[in-house]
Amino acid sequence: MKIIIAGAGSVGRYMAEQLSKFGHDIVLIDTSAKAVGRVDNQSGKIVGLVGDGCEVNTLANAGAKDADVIAAVTGDDEDNLVISLLAKQEFGVPRVVARVNNPNNEWMFNEMWGIDVSVSTPHLLTALVEEAVAVGSLVKLLSLEHGKAGLNEVTLADNSPAVGKAISELALPRESTVVAVIRDGHVVVPTPDTVLHAADEVLILATGDVESELGNALIGNK
C-alpha cells in the first residue's frame, strides 16, 4: 500500500518506520528537512519530502493521486484539517486518518473535513483508564464507520444478569455481536454455548443505537 504521512515529528517518524517494516511504501512530508532526515530508513521504503503538506502541489508531488491512505499527524490541528480536506477533495484519497492534538477540536474531525478516522490521544487515554477502573459498565473502545458502530467492552460484575448464562441465552439486541471474551488473560472465542463468568471481559461489536439494550443484557438495570 502507498501511504503518505504528513508531519515528521516523533509520531510521524515512528509510523513511517513501523509501516515501512510491514512492507508499505511511505512518503513522509514535513516542512523541516531536519525532521525528515531524522527518520530511520532501514527498509529503504521511506521517501522523505520537504514541503508544506497544506499545499496541493506538495501533496501532488508526494503522489497523493494514487495513495491508498494519508495520515495527517502534525502537531497542529489546523494543519491536520487542511491536509485531510485537500487529500479528500483534490485527490480522492480513499482513507484519510487525522490526529487530534487538542481534544476541544475533536468535533471538527469528521467527514465534513474529509476525515475517515480520527485519533485523539487524550480521548483514547481516557477510554483506556475508564476501561481499567470500570467494572460493570459499558466502555466504548473504538468507533467504526464514522461512529455508526463501535467496539464496546464490559467487565462483568458479580451481580450481572449475564453471569452463568450462555451467550445464546442473553437477550442481545440485533445489530450486536460478542466478538471475544477475555478470561484470566486468555482469549475465549465465543460460541453460542459459551457460558459467561463474573470478571469476564466481554467485547461486543454493535451499532450505537442498541447500546442501552446491550447494557440491560450485560449489566442489568441499576
Next chain:
Amino acid sequence: MFGRKKSASAPEVQSVDGVSISEAPRRERTTIVGKVIRMQSKPAQGLPTMVVSIGDDTGTCIATWTGRRTIGAITLGRRIAITGVGTDASGILTFVNPEYQLLV
C-alpha cells in the same frame, strides 16, 4: 445604477464538455454535466452539509458542499456542470466541494 445589475446574476453558459456519469473515471479531475435531481441539507454531526444528486442519461452522482446548507443558484431541475475529483463512496460517484458552473 452602475451597470452592475447584469453581472450580479451568475453567468450562464450554453454547454460545457463533460464525460457521462457512467464513464466518469475515479480519482481524476473530471467534469460532469447533468441536472439536479435531488437536494438534501444534512447536518453532519451538527455541521451543515449540502448534498446534491446530479443525473444525466447514463446515471447519477453526488456532489457535497460542506459548511453550507444551500447554494442560491442550485435548485431542483437546474442544469449544472461540476468539476472535481470523484471517488466511490458506497459505490456511488461522489465529489467533495467541486467547482460548479450554471448552464442554461
